[in-house]
Amino acid sequence: MSDEPFLARWSRRKLDAKSEQPPPEPAAVQAPEPVPEPPPPPELPPVESLGKDSDYSAFLKAGVPQELKQAALQKLWESDPALMAPEVMDLHMGDYATPVAEVVKTAWRLGKGVLDAAELAAEEEEKAKAETPPAPPESDS
Structure with a gap:
């Protein structure tokens, strides 16, 4: 064992390791690939006109703003009481205090x-x- 303190030895070895590494070569600069623009949102019906039997799949497609998607899903859950009720077979719904x-x-x-x-x-x-x-x-x- 040397008489050199641990932190001093650690610091010296880190500096030695940095000085031994060759400088990194500059990588060839590549132009970033153009990101394809998302398709325009499809023509969607107004959220207020949606009901229990409406088709909500158009609101879940790519390009639909998140706020509009959330509003449509909220309308779906409000339109059918069965969707808002807790799942009967959900194991976490029981009263485990009994x-x-x-x-x-x-x-x-x-x-x-x-x-x-x-x-x-x-x-x-x-x-x-x-x-x-x-x-x-x-x-x-």
Whole structure:
């Protein structure tokens, strides 16, 4: 190891590396290729006249200003309530604050593991017995 501090050695090596590199050769200057102009926007109907059954595909083509495209899509979403409603099968729409035990019925029991069919039937029978009121005692009069 040398007695030279780390940062001084690092700085010296960076300067040496820069001085050893040959200067970059000037690249041949090329004229930039002309960018083709986007096609003019197609003749579009006024956004106010659009409805649920209108064709919105013309608003999604290239060359349509972003503001006009957004206005047409907003009109589409407003025109059909089914499009504004949340997706029924969306997994992120559920209320995960509810207890799982009330939502999911399972054969897993704490301390017992997974119950088989006979054990589940016996448990249901016990539950039914507990829910039915006892019969009043018969009196011999």
